[in-house]
Amino acid sequence: xxxxxxxxxxxxxxxxxxxxxxxxxxxxxxxxxxxxxxxxxxxxxxxxxxxxxxxxxxxxxxxxxxxxxxxxxxxxxxxxxxxxxxxxxxxxxxxxxxxxxxxxxxxxxxxxxxxxxxxxxxxxxxxxxxxxxxxxxxxxxx
Amino acid sequence: xxxxxxxxxxxxxxxxxxxxxxxxxxxxxxxxxxxxxxxxxxxxxxxxxxxxxxxxxxxxxxxxxxxxxxxxxxxxxxxxxxxxxxxxxxxxxxxxxxxxxxxxxxxxxxxxxxxxxxxxxxxxxxxxxxxxxxxxxxxxxxxxxxxxxxxxxxxxxxxxxxxxxxxxxxxxxxxxxxxxxxxxxxxxxxxxxxxxxxxxxxxxxxxxxxxxxxxxxxxxxxxxxxxxxxxxxxxxxxxxxxxxxxxxxxxxxxxxxxxxxxxxxxxxxxxxxxxxxxxxxxxxxxxxxxxxxxxxxxxxxxxxxxxxxxxxxxxx
Ligand SMILES: C[S@@+](CC[C@H](N)C(=O)[O-])C[C@H]1O[C@@H](n2cnc3c(N)ncnc32)[C@H](O)[C@@H]1O
Numbered sequence: 001x002x003x004x005x006x007x008x009x010x011x012x013x014x015x016x017x018x019x020x021x022x023x024x025x026x027x028x029x030x031x032x033x034x035x036x037x038x039x040x041x042x043x044x045x046x047x048x049x050x051x052x053x054x055x056x057x058x059x060x061x062x063x064x065x066x067x068x069x070x071x072x073x074x075x076x077x078x079x080x081x082x083x084x085x086x087x088x089x090x091x092x093x094x095x096x097x098x099x100x101x102x103x104x105x106x107x108x109x110x111x112x113x114x115x116x117x118x119x120x121x122x123x124x125x126x127x128x129x130x131x132x133x134x135x136x137x138x139x140x141x142x
Numbered sequence: 143x144x145x146x147x148x149x150x151x152x153x154x155x156x157x158x159x160x161x162x163x164x165x166x167x168x169x170x171x172x173x174x175x176x177x178x179x180x181x182x183x184x185x186x187x188x189x190x191x192x193x194x195x196x197x198x199x200x201x202x203x204x205x206x207x208x209x210x211x212x213x214x215x216x217x218x219x220x221x222x223x224x225x226x227x228x229x230x231x232x233x234x235x236x237x238x239x240x241x242x243x244x245x246x247x248x249x250x251x252x253x254x255x256x257x258x259x260x261x262x263x264x265x266x267x268x269x270x271x272x273x274x275x276x277x278x279x280x281x282x283x284x285x286x287x288x289x290x291x292x293x294x295x296x297x298x299x300x301x302x303x304x305x306x307x308x309x310x311x312x313x314x315x316x317x318x319x320x321x322x323x324x325x326x327x328x329x330x331x332x333x334x335x336x337x338x339x340x341x342x343x344x345x346x347x348x349x350x351x352x353x354x355x356x357x358x359x360x361x362x363x364x365x366x367x368x369x370x371x372x373x374x375x376x377x378x379x380x381x382x383x384x385x386x387x388x389x390x391x392x393x394x395x396x397x398x399x400x401x402x403x404x405x406x407x408x409x410x411x412x413x414x415x416x417x418x419x420x421x422x423x424x425x426x427x428x429x430x431x432x433x434x435x436x437x438x439x440x441x442x443x444x445x446x447x448x449x450x451x452x453x454x455x456x457x458x
Contacts, residue, residue, distance in 0.1 A: 014174075029259060035262060077166060
C-alpha cells in the first residue's frame with residue numbers, strides 16, 4: 001500500500017500483439033514505464049483472446065510500476081464480427097453492406113451493458129443498432 | 143517489430159457518442175492503436191493527473207465530462223498517403239448523426255522513429271541479482287562491487303533483470319552452476335541475451351540463444367560482445383529442435399502458450415541429468431504448462447512465484 005498513483009492511460013490495442021511501437025511506446029514512455037515489461041504482461045494475459053481490439057486502462061504508480069485492466073471489445077467490432085464482415089475486405093470508410101439480426105444485437109448489448117452507460121437492455125440495444133446502421137449494416141428480425 | 147518504422151500521429155476531438163465508430167474506423171485504416179484523452183478532467187480523489195483515459199473509470203466519485211467530448215490520438219504508418227482525405231470523407235458521413243463533428247480540426251503530424259523506452263532507461267539503475275551477479279545498464283558507470291558485473295543494453299528487447307521472470311531464471315541458473323558443472327545452456331527467447339550471458343559469466347562453457355525477433359537478435363549479439371563472451375555464445379533465429387542437440391540447462395522465459403506449443407522440442411533439448419527452467423507463466427496458466435511438461439516425462443523439482451508470475455524448475 002501507499003504507492004502513489006501518478007497517472008492513468010487508456011489505449012485501444014490488439015490482443016496479444018503489444019510492441020514497444022506506438023501507441024504503447026509514446027503513451028507509456030511518457031509515463032516512464034518500462035514498455036517491454038508492459039508488453040510482456042499484456043501479451044501474456046491477452047494472447048488467448050485472438051484477433052480483437054482490447055480497450056485497456058493502465059494505472060501508473062510513482063515507482064514506475066503499473067497495473068492494467070482490460071475491457072470488453074468495442075461494440076463496432078462485435079457488430080462487424082456478427083455481420084460476418086471480413087477485416088480488410090472493405091476500404092476503410094467505404095460503406096459495407098451487411099446484416100445483423102435482432103438477437104445478435106441483444107447478445108452484444110448484454111455483453112456491453114456496463115460500458116454503454118445504458119440504464120436498461122432496450123437502451124443498450126438501441127445504441128448497438130445505431131452503431132450498426134452508421135456502419136452501413138442493416139438490422140433484421142431474427 | 144520494425145524499430146525504424148515511421149508513423150503519423152492523427153489527433154481529433156469527437157463527441158463521446160461517436161468515439162466507438164471513429165476508433166473502429168482508425169483501427170480498420172491500419173492504426174496500431176488509439177489513445178483516449180479527456181483533457182481538463184481530473185479524478186476527484188486520485189493523487190495525480192490522468193494522462194489519458196476517462197476519469198469516470200477511476201475509483202471515487204466520477205467527475206462529469208461537461209464537454210461530452212473526447213480526444214482521440216491514433217498512430218498510422220506514414221505510407222498511408224490519402225489518410226487525411228479518407229478520414230475527412232468518413233467524418234462527412236458521420237455529420238448527419240453527429241452534427242458539428244466536422245467543425246473540429248484534425249491534426250496529422252509526422253512522428254520520427256525513436257527509442258520510446260528512453261524515459262524508462264533513464265530510471266534503470268544497476269541491480270544485484272542472486273548472490274553473484276550485478277546487471278548494469280551499458281551507459282552507466284558500474285558501481286564498486288565484488289559481484290560479477292554484466293553490462294546490458296536491451297534496446298527494444300526484453301531482459302534487463304528488473305522483471306521477476308528474468309531475475310528468477312538467473313538465480314536458478316546460479317544455483318545450478320554452484321551445485322554442478324554446467325557445460326552447455328540453451329536460452330529459448332533470449333531477448334537481450336541476459337540469461338545466456340549471465341550463465342557464461344557464471345562459468346557455463348557455451349550457450350545458444352534462440353530468438354524470433356530480429357531486433358532482439360541484434361541486441362543479444364551486441365550484449366555478448368559487450369561482456370566478452372561472444373566467442374562462447376551462438377545467437378540464432380533457427381527454431382528450437384532444429385539440430386542444436388542437447389544441453390545441461392535449458393531455460394525458456396516465454397509466455398505460457400508458446401511454452402506449451404514448443405514443449406516437445408524444449409523437453410527433448412534437456413540432456414539426461416540436466417535441468418529445465420520455465421518462466422513467463424502467469425499463475426492462472428501454471429497448471430496447463432505443468433501438465434504439458436510432465437506429459438513429456440520431466441519431473442517438477444521446484445518453483446518460485448511473485449505477483450502473478452511463476453517460474454518452474456524440472457528435471458528429466
Ligand atoms: C520475455 S522475453 C525473455 C527475454 C530474456 N530471456 C529474459 O529472460 O529476460 C521472451 C523473448 O522470446 C522471444 N520469443 C517469442 N516466441 C519465440 C519463439 N517461438 N522462439 C524463439 N523466441 C521467441 C520474444 O521475441 C522475446 O524476446
